Structure formats: C-alpha cells, structure tokens
Amino acid sequence: MAGVTAAAPSQAPTFLLNALPRDALTAARHTTRLSALIPPGLTAAVLTTFTVDVPFLLSVVPALTAQSADARVPPPPVLLVVGGGGVHPDAAATLPPHVAVHAPRLRTPYGVHHAKVMVLWYGHAGVRVVVSTANLTPADWGGMAQGVYCRDFPSRLPGGAGGEGGAATPAAPSSGGGDGDDPFGADLAAYLSALGAPAEPYARRLRGYDLMSAGVDLVASVPGTHGGAALQRYGHMRLRRLLAEAPPPPPAAPPAVAQVSSIGGLSAPWLAAFGDSLHAGCPPPPPPLPPGATAPAAAAARGVVVAGYASGTHLFARAAVLARPAVAAALHRYAVADGAAAARGGPVSPRRAATMPHLKTYARAVGPGDAAPLAWVLLSSANVSPAAWGTLVRGxxxxSIASFEVGVLWTPGRWCPPAHDVGVAVGVGRGVPRGVGVGVGGGRTVGGSGSRRTVGTADVSVRARGGGGGSGWRRPPRRPVFVVDPAFRRAAAAATRDRGGGAAVVTFPLAHRLDALPYAGGDVEPWSHDVRRGAVDAYGRAWPLE
Structure with a gap:
C-alpha cells in the first residue's frame, strides 16, 4: 500500500491487550493497564464486572477515591455492578460512601452478570467507554491475556455540559445495525437501564454525549425471553442481524473462529443455530462446517509460566460436554501464532505465548491461512454457551438469555477513526503523546474546537472537537481493510504492504492462530476443569488445587 508500511499501518485499532509483566509487547503500542484506563478527573463512573477485588481496585485506580481540592465539591458518584455473588461484606465496608454496589436481578439460577464495561465521565472533557474481558482483579489484569476496546466521546452540547445534570432520557436500543442517530449510544444506554434502577441515572447521563464515532456495534446479552421486535436485539440473534447487514465475505471464506476461555453445555441444535448467526450474510448455502472453537489444551494450562494450574480456575469446560460429537468436531487447539519465532526473540514474546487467554474473540477471515484479511472481529465477555448467547425458543x-454479557463488533461498514479524546492516554507504550486517548500508535487525528493535527503516520478524514457540540466526525470515503497486526504475524506484514486502493488498514492484535489445528486425542486434550490431573505444574501443584 502506497505510503503505508507493515510497521505503521494507517490506522491503529481501538483493540488493545492488557500489559503483562516482563512482556515485550508492554513496551509497544498494543497494550494498556487498568490504571491507565481510569485516569484522575472523574465526574461519574459505572464499572461492571463478574468478580472484583476491592483492595486491588482501590489501590490501582486512585481516581475512584480522589477528593477534589475544593471541599465543597462532592466526590464523583460511582456505581460498581458485580456478579459472582457480589462483594464480601468486609470488602464492601472499605468502599467510600460515594461508591455504590449493585447486583443486577437474574431470571434463572444459571445466569450471571458477566459483562465487563466501564463508562467514565469527565465532565466537559467527554466520556470514555471501555469494553473488556477482564474482571477487576489482579489475576485477570496481570496473569491472563485480556482484550480491551476503548474510545472517548464528546458532549452533545456546546460548552461540554453533556448529561451531567442527568435530565436526558435514554432511547430504546436499536434493533439492528442501522444508521440511526446514535445506535451505539442508544444500545449502551439501554444496557445500563437493563441493569436496574441504580443504573438508570447513569443511562440518562450518557444520553448527553455523542457516541456516533464508536466505530463498532454493541452486541449485548440481557436476561429474559426476547420476542417480536426484540428478537434480534440481544445475544446471537443480534450478531446475526449485524453480520447479515455487513459486507459479506467471499463464498470460499473459511468458517468463523470462536476463541474462548470457557465452554457451556452445548448441544448439536444449539451449535447449528449459533453457527447460522456467525455465518449470517454468507451467500447461500451456509458453510457446511460448524464454527471453529479454540480452547486451551490441558498441557498448556499446566505449563503456564505466570500461574500454572491456577489459570485453570478461569477456564471452565466439562469433560462430558467436550466429548459430545458436535462439540468435538468444532473444537480446535488454542495456540499463539509465531511461537517458534517468539522463542527466538520474534514479534510475540515467550511470556505472552505461555499465558492463558481469558479474552474472547470471534472472527472470520476472508481467505485461507493465518494471515488473510478479516471480514469482521468481535471482542466479547461472552464465552460459547447458551446462557451467554441465548437459545431460540417458541419455534x-x-x-431466551440467562446472563448479562457485552461485546463490540468491528465491521468495515461501521468502522471510523477516533474523533475525540478526553486528554489522557490509555497506552503504556513508549512515545505515546499526551492527548492520544485510544488506538495508541499509528496515525490518527486529534484536536480541539474543530482543529486537525495528525499523530503518527497518516492523515485521516475526521474532525475532532474537544469543546462539546458533537464529534464532528464523518466516515472515511473508502471501507477499511482489516488485518491481523503484523506484530503477531510475519506473513501479515507482506499482506499489509500489498493491500492497495488507498483504504485505511485497521489492525487487530489477535495472537492466536486462525488456522488452528483440531484436537487429535492422545496427549493433546482440551482443558476440562472437572478432571483430576496428577502431573504437576511449574509450581509443583496438581489439579485441582488444594
């Protein structure tokens, strides 16, 4: 591509990984930390998670307890939405009064609140939205591979007043992927409302901000039985509609790949319906193969250098489910690409290659091999399970959905560059200029009051406005090309250089192989948490842990 090299694609993505200790990528543009995502200056916040370590959260994110220099200014209201049994009373007692804890209502005993979303208000500077796969615990942020989406958005009103007064009313969620006024903002506000009455004021507050430049669609799951006009509002039916409206991949495109950390109670009919959703929009007939699901091997879990078998506490799959023929046919080995190169000091460090994944990504390549361009990418809290994605009922x-989940879907037709920043960086890499709020590295336009300046390697067609009155963004004239970031595929470097036509190149840090090998039995078996294992890990422990 003219003017674009593999090392500096024309657009860096808003898809980051968590920084890991002693990992080469931590010094690059791909990673972020929890403390960097929530800088000081909050005026309000909603944090949702499955589990939380309160002492860790308060120590790593001082912005949650920071007091204003003006004693007359109250601390920012914070809503902590928790699943997994809530917060232990002893831990809850350490929270300051302005931090409220809420456990959303679940409709079945099989459901959980599993979403990991942060909505962070910074007054007139804007609002930051973070969707990740990491719980608010040190093990998740420092010991497992996680994915993070992050973007900043401006106020709708001149002067940046936004919805700080809480008077705006949330719109109903969009039913699909149409070009409404602000589908991402409406869907996120509706999700907050679905969490219950304590989250409703924050949903109203969000409506005062312009989220049109999200560059993604929200794919959420909300407990309940959704029919009629709501059939395609949540879960895998929401994904089905969005993919049906997206540019279709070529007829010969390989099946979609679901890279997950846990697998629920799957059946052949459910896998078939889920596969129909993942392959929506394909020329008929649909692919004859089910989606490929990649999961860690038992030996890989034992050999994890960061935590050993302790990482298995985050990986759930029952041996009986994995042995079902339909599941076994779809199951493939999770493997970090370029592993041999990484051992020789290649682009992916041995540290990351030996870290168990807790992120969940769903993607489809447009061609065979491990470095083909991508038709779409989804980052989600949802594993492959009926509770998370929903089961079709009533013919x-x-x-019917049991759990709360949230993800974001990138498609070429929806993507746009970042159009605003709240004035603080999210990356931990070297050379990150102040004010680059998301997509650290690569080229992007930032500025205030309609000004334009380019950070990185390429100019883009977007105006950023820092003083309120909307984002002023517009979509690029050509649809972008989605590729795996060249730092993870040497073959992708050549593919990036060869893409022509002047379209933006958007990179995704997918460390796992898209052409994963199926499990072949013998010594190589998928991890299952309900099987005893006598072979000890790097710390001399057997499974289950004592």
Whole structure:
C-alpha cells in the first residue's frame, strides 16, 4: 500500500491487550493497564464486572477515591455492578460512601452478570467507554491475556455540559445495525437501564454525549425471553442481524473462529443455530462446517509460566460436554501464532505465548491461512454457551438469555477513526503523546474546537472537537481493510504492504492462530476443569488445587 508500511499501518485499532509483566509487547503500542484506563478527573463512573477485588481496585485506580481540592465539591458518584455473588461484606465496608454496589436481578439460577464495561465521565472533557474481558482483579489484569476496546466521546452540547445534570432520557436500543442517530449510544444506554434502577441515572447521563464515532456495534446479552421486535436485539440473534447487514465475505471464506476461555453445555441444535448467526450474510448455502472453537489444551494450562494450574480456575469446560460429537468436531487447539519465532526473540514474546487467554474473540477471515484479511472481529465477555448467547425458543420466535454479557463488533461498514479524546492516554507504550486517548500508535487525528493535527503516520478524514457540540466526525470515503497486526504475524506484514486502493488498514492484535489445528486425542486434550490431573505444574501443584 502506497505510503503505508507493515510497521505503521494507517490506522491503529481501538483493540488493545492488557500489559503483562516482563512482556515485550508492554513496551509497544498494543497494550494498556487498568490504571491507565481510569485516569484522575472523574465526574461519574459505572464499572461492571463478574468478580472484583476491592483492595486491588482501590489501590490501582486512585481516581475512584480522589477528593477534589475544593471541599465543597462532592466526590464523583460511582456505581460498581458485580456478579459472582457480589462483594464480601468486609470488602464492601472499605468502599467510600460515594461508591455504590449493585447486583443486577437474574431470571434463572444459571445466569450471571458477566459483562465487563466501564463508562467514565469527565465532565466537559467527554466520556470514555471501555469494553473488556477482564474482571477487576489482579489475576485477570496481570496473569491472563485480556482484550480491551476503548474510545472517548464528546458532549452533545456546546460548552461540554453533556448529561451531567442527568435530565436526558435514554432511547430504546436499536434493533439492528442501522444508521440511526446514535445506535451505539442508544444500545449502551439501554444496557445500563437493563441493569436496574441504580443504573438508570447513569443511562440518562450518557444520553448527553455523542457516541456516533464508536466505530463498532454493541452486541449485548440481557436476561429474559426476547420476542417480536426484540428478537434480534440481544445475544446471537443480534450478531446475526449485524453480520447479515455487513459486507459479506467471499463464498470460499473459511468458517468463523470462536476463541474462548470457557465452554457451556452445548448441544448439536444449539451449535447449528449459533453457527447460522456467525455465518449470517454468507451467500447461500451456509458453510457446511460448524464454527471453529479454540480452547486451551490441558498441557498448556499446566505449563503456564505466570500461574500454572491456577489459570485453570478461569477456564471452565466439562469433560462430558467436550466429548459430545458436535462439540468435538468444532473444537480446535488454542495456540499463539509465531511461537517458534517468539522463542527466538520474534514479534510475540515467550511470556505472552505461555499465558492463558481469558479474552474472547470471534472472527472470520476472508481467505485461507493465518494471515488473510478479516471480514469482521468481535471482542466479547461472552464465552460459547447458551446462557451467554441465548437459545431460540417458541419455534424460533423468541430468544431466551440467562446472563448479562457485552461485546463490540468491528465491521468495515461501521468502522471510523477516533474523533475525540478526553486528554489522557490509555497506552503504556513508549512515545505515546499526551492527548492520544485510544488506538495508541499509528496515525490518527486529534484536536480541539474543530482543529486537525495528525499523530503518527497518516492523515485521516475526521474532525475532532474537544469543546462539546458533537464529534464532528464523518466516515472515511473508502471501507477499511482489516488485518491481523503484523506484530503477531510475519506473513501479515507482506499482506499489509500489498493491500492497495488507498483504504485505511485497521489492525487487530489477535495472537492466536486462525488456522488452528483440531484436537487429535492422545496427549493433546482440551482443558476440562472437572478432571483430576496428577502431573504437576511449574509450581509443583496438581489439579485441582488444594
């Protein structure tokens, strides 16, 4: 591509990984930390998680307890939405009064609140939205591979007043992927409302901000049975509609790949319906193969250098489910690409290659091999399970969902560059200029009051406005090309250089192989948490842990 090299694609993505100790990527543009995502200056916040370590959260994110220099200014209201049994009373007692804890209502005993979303308000400077796969615990942020989406958005009103007064009313969620006024903002506000009454004021507050430049669609799951006009509002039916409206991949494109950390109670009919959603929009007939699901091997979990078998506490799959023929046919080995090169000091460090994944990504390449361009990418808290994605009931007229989940879907038709920043960086890499709020590295336009300046390697067609009155963004004239970041594929470097036509190149840090090998039995078996293992890990422990 003219003027674009593999090392500096024309657009860096808003898809980051968590920084890991002694990992080469930590010094690069791909990673971020929890403390960098929540800088000081909060005026309000909603943090949702499955589990939380309160002492860790308060120590790593001092912005949650920071007091204003003006004693008359109250601390910012914070809503901590927790699943997994809530917060232990002893830990809850350490929270300051302005931090409220809320456990959303679940409709079945099989459901959980599993979403990891942060909505962070910074008054007139804007609002930051973070969707990740990491719980608010040190093990998740420092010991497992996680994914993070992060973007900043401006106020709708001149002067940046936004919705700080809480008077705006949330719109109903969008039913699909149409070009409404602000579908991402409406969907996120609706999700907050679905969490219950304590989250409703924050949903109203969000409506005062312009989220049109999200560059993604929200794919959420909300407990309940959704039929009629709501059939395609949540879960895998929401994904089905969005992919049906996206540019279709070529007829010969390989099946989608679901890279997950846990697998629920799957059946052949459910896998078939889920596969139909992942392959929506394909020329008929749909692919004859189910989606490929990649999961860690038992030996890989034992050999994890960061935590050993302790990482298995985050990886859930029952041996009986994995042995079902339909599941076994779809199951493939999770493997970090370029592993041999990494051992020789290649682009992916041995540290990251030996870290178990807790991120969940769903993607489809447009061609065979491990470095082909991507038709779409989804980052989500949802594993492959009926509770997370929903089960069709009433003859396919409704979708029954048990859990709360949130993800973001990148498609070429929806993507746009970042159009605003709240004035603080999210990356931990070297040479990150102040004010680059998201997509650390590569080229992007930032500025205030309609000004333009380019940070990185390429100019883009977007105006950023820092003083309120909307984002002023517009979509690029050509649809971008999605590729795996060249830092993770040497072959992708050549593919990036060869893409022509002047379209933006958007890179995704997918460390796992898209052409994963199926499990072949013998010594190589998928991890299952309910099987005893006598072979000890790097710390001399057997499974289950004592």
């Amino acid at each position: 396919g007229a409704a979708l």
